[in-house]
Amino acid sequence: MKKFHSIHWRIITITSVAVVCLIAILTISFILQRQVIYPPHAQTEPLPTELLDRVSLNFDEKTPNFEQFFITADDGYKMEAAFIPASTPSNKYVILVHGITRNITASMKMYPLFHDLGYNVILFSLRNHGNNVDSFTTYGALEKYDLRDVVEYTYNRFGENIHVGLHGISMGASIALQYAGLDDANVDFVISDCAYKSANAELKYQLSEMYPSLAWFPFVETTTILTKVTHGSKADLNEASPIDAMPNIDVPVFLIHGLADDYIPTTMAVELYQAKTSGFRELWLVPNAGHDDSLETDVAAYESHLAQFLDEIGY
Numbered sequence: 001m002k003k004f005h006s007i008h009w010r011i012i013t014i015t016s017v018a019v020v021c022l023i024a025i026l027t028i029s030f031i032l033q034r035q036v037i038y039p040p041h042a043q044t045e046p047l048p049t050e051l052l053d054r055v056s057l058n059f060d061e062k063t064p065n066f067e068q069f070f071i072t073a074d075d076g077y078k079m080e081a082a083f084i085p086a087s088t089p090s091n092k093y094v095i096l097v098h099g100i101t102r103n104i105t106a107s108m109k110m111y112p113l114f115h116d117l118g119y120n121v122i123l124f125s126l127r128n129h130g131n132n133v134d135s136f137t138t139y140g141a142l143e144k145y146d147l148r149d150v151v152e153y154t155y156n157r158f159g160e161n162i163h164v165g166l167h168g169i170s171m172g173a174s175i176a177l178q179y180a181g182l183d184d185a186n187v188d189f190v191i192s193d194c195a196y197k198s199a200n201a202e203l204k205y206q207l208s209e210m211y212p213s214l215a216w217f218p219f220v221e222t223t224t225i226l227t228k229v230t231h232g233s234k235a236d237l238n239e240a241s242p243i244d245a246m247p248n249i250d251v252p253v254f255l256i257h258g259l260a261d262d263y264i265p266t267t268m269a270v271e272l273y274q275a276k277t278s279g280f281r282e283l284w285l286v287p288n289a290g291h292d293d294s295l296e297t298d299v300a301a302y303e304s305h306l307a308q309f310l311d312e313i314g315y
Helices: 004-039 106-116 143-158 170-179 199-210 217-231 243-246 265-274 300-313
Strands: 067-074 079-086 090-099 120-123 162-169 187-195 253-258 279-288
Touching: 004 162, 067 143, 079 143, 079 243, 090 106, 090 143, 090 170, 106 300, 120 199, 120 217, 143 162, 143 170, 170 187, 170 243, 187 300, 199 217, 243 265, 253 265, 253 300, 265 279, 279 300
Parallel strands: 090 120, 090 162, 162 187, 187 253, 253 279
Antiparallel strands: 067 079, 079 120
């Protein structure tokens, strides 16, 4: 009888510990999920000093003929957007895609560079960013299809006989690469500035940096599962993977990454470069540049590399 009670209590103890551990795992995963898919919104971003006299965050006389409107995604979600025409008629268009917590104004720092190269510029705020209706962020799993809608809008409005390219920063760069890997992608080039190789890889890196003692446990995996359960298959973070898209990208890709980036490791840019197995590719690792800091570190060098890449691919 004593042996029976001993086994009984042992089972209860093990079960209780397992339940407590499960609750702890789910709690931490839930907290992590909230931080991941509901990032804070930023309304403005400072511009590099060298560009202040060439562009205004208020879209005034420094950005003539500026037009604001909305682009509707396939699921009905409306994204704030803007169009700035080239100073002279041009069939070259570039769509600028901002990073996480940023918005349409953050992309304005790239406008002068493309404007000087004769490009029409289209900007938009990703879902759950800027002044758009609150939603959730999936790091490209859903947003790459929003970008497809922006690309389709561009062709529908300005005609099929145009050239369209993408420039993205951080999450925006990762989304651009994911879009370019779709079977129906329809752009002529992608410029990717400090992209992550996959959402899960970046989340694991961030978790290991912020909470080293928890890095051994697969909280990213449990968070991914929880997000898929609560928001459906469209929020599957496993689908936010530029590294998997790279072999499917045939158009030219220019990868830019700061060597001092401690937010998204520079090694991810190298892996993305190596994963592109067809078509033109180029990699520029910028000395002394941190995350999303390559332009600010050396505006002249950034302009020069950008112009050289576009010249090499004939745009």
